[in-house]
Amino acid sequence: MFTRRALAGGLGSILAGPSLSALPTHAEAASQTPPIVTTDELAGKAGQEPMIILDASLDSDARLTVATTINGVAGFRFVVDTGADRTVLTPGLVERLGLLRGPDVVVHGATGAVTCPTALVRTLRAGETGLTDSILPVLPYDRIGADGLLGVDALEGRNVVIDFRKNQLEVRRSAPSFEPYTSSREVSVSANSRYGRLTLADSRIAGAKSLAFIDSGGGVSIGNMALARSIAAKRRRSSDQVQRIRLLTASGEIQLGEFRIIPTIKMGDLRLTNAPMAFADLHVFNHWGLNERPVALFGVDLLRLFARVELDFGAGKVLFRLGQGGFPTVLQA
Known part of the structure; x- marks a missing residue:
């Protein structure tokens, strides 16, 4: 089984990569994060099998x-x-x-x-x-x-602080009128709550404009098939390797879907590269009335790329602190 931990293990070498201070000086604000290591080897390994099972639930190490x-x-x-x-x-x-x-x-x-x-x-x-x-x-x-x-x-009206480096989680009162100092290691992304949860503004996934929600209870980032189709249309002239998967949820149910390595994910001034993502038309997308619109849930697999993430429901923003996050480094079958 291809678990969330195995997915993290495939990217685990990011921890041995260059520090933020060692990045090229010409790096733009939109690419402040340490570059995610290309996962061609992981994709190739998955491609040896006609179908893989991706466990979308949280494992015990990720469950803050x-x-x-x-x-x-x-x-x-x-x-x-x-x-x-x-x-x-x-x-x-x-x-x-x-x-x-x-x-x-x-x-x-x-x-x-x-x-x-x-x-x-x-x-x-x-x-x-x-x-x-x-x-x-x-x-x-x-x-x-x-x-x-x-x-x-x-x-x-609350601020959820997820500190992966300290392995701590806090729920605080939000201070929406207070603008904290943000250093070069922090990126603030605007959000709103039109759909009852924080919706990241100005999100583009592989060039496709998409709604994006932070899902701190999900182990794997998942987009709907409308997003998959939009990405495929954007990449008609470039390689778009797709792996068929069976997505295993926390309740033990199986959902057929796809798996891709996304070349870029942009959230405001924040940019991630070569990020793994599953795609499936989940029931919850239909329940929200979003099956026909590109949408994604960003799970803990992406959140753990950062040292700290603050979800401020009162101020309508998400603050990402760059640096070594909490990816487990053990590869588990």
Whole structure:
């Protein structure tokens, strides 16, 4: 199986690459990031097989969590998932606290919708955010990998700080009127919340204009097939190697799709090169009404190229700090 860790391992040699200070002095602001090592070898290895399986879930090393208190009881750890509409609990937490059951609800995931129970929560606190008197869905631990998920319903007006170098995650109050000093090692990208989550402005993937969302709960970056078609049209006169894949989600479901090495991804003044990306028409794209428009979810595989990422829901921006991120270097089959 081609796991998210294997994907990271294929790019792991970036850690041995030149430091930012060693980059050529003619590098433009749009290419401040350390260059991602070309993955031709990885693509060639994948091409030996008629189809590969790409695990899109988070592995334990990538699953950064935040301390969470439920109904005054501390000791729980939640994954902050900026791609999830709702905060979610797991059965073990519900049982431990003896939470009252609420009405069943339909939860829309990557590959489909499922009816699940809910639980009544008086208070939920995580860092400097929280929810009160909430009815929250309950999903199996295997789908979450933690005590729960903190979704965008709890992140309004908040700043999510993901520090891969320190392996820490914080949720703070946003200060939208305050403009922090940004050094040459930081790039700020404008965003808005038109679709209920941070939407990066001015994103182009392999030259194709696209909506782009930060998905801190996803292990692999995924674009829809409308984006794949747009990229193919842009690259008609150049090489566009495509690998057929089976995309394995956190729920164990399989989705047919494609895999490409994207030559450039631009987000405002930030540019990445030779970035891996899967493509599939996920159920969640259809649920958002975006199947016909090029759109991508940027997962932890791309976020970990940076030392630190700040998702400011209050100020409407994403701040990327350049430098050695937290890519695991172990190749796992």
